Amino acid sequence: MIEPNAESSEKQSPFYLKNELFCKKFEDFISQHDGNSKGKYNAWSYLVYGKIIKPKEWALEYKKSTFTSGNLFLSTKSQSLFVSAIWKTRTNKAFKSDFLIRKKKFTDSILKLVNQSIKKIESHQNYILITNRNSFEIQNLIQVLQPLFITNEIYQITYQKNILTIDLRTEKHYFDIFSKLIELSI
Template identity: 45%
Template structure:
């Protein structure tokens, strides 16, 4: 399948539509370069796109953007909410040694001894069964720019499936390409 526009004719000249269209075309080209498959839709307000590639392991990529408003066309854009997220999921990641979760630190984590600080990023904590996983230092090193920009929302590894959730508007294909080498 392809990524398709579901925009109304009035949206086609919108700069928001053109930006979303470019984002989706770049995604489509990247997935095609990896002999993967894509599907999804976009318009001036949102996109919801998915890609699947095989690099020795199966990777699913999902990018979503949604603009929510208070329901009135009279309100300015300051009353609109924007959600942008990316999710990279690797099946059969090969970390049978442990399950873990890395996420942004919350105030109450100070009271919970099951969470410990991620060594190089004080704004993030980790909760792991059986101690810190062997793959964590490499993973943190590859994702360092995303940790520093605080775009990492959560990283979960459970049942051999790695899920990296981001809150951003970028593709970060360069970082994703490094992850492929790790898995």
């Protein structure tokens, strides 16, 4: 169960109401998939976990933290807000080898000259794929997650030791995309 941990004075705040609605939608989605959820929220943050078992077991975590630097001149939204969504599942060798997809760094162009496992993702120039084998299954995953690549909300995707982890930087649920993802045979 997801519960508030807010002071009574916070409960009328529009930020509290927004976080409360976010958490209620999360809890509803998880229960629709025969899952369990837990977590806490207030006007400044939330941390919620969910585990679904239908049609396949997935663990979901959404986090939002608001903090201040103590300096009014440096307090921009991007410096004082952290948002994260992590979707994770265990697979039975759905992908032919381990891989990592992440945003491209300046040094990747140089590393690509000496490391053949670094590949461009043709449709998303801001990201790279690091793998020994670029499989059909990886391309299907990229296709389903395409809207998140376009908005640059994908932080990284890893597949290691039969565990697929999709790490996002977003304040949105994206249940529509997640629903397509769980339909993939991974």
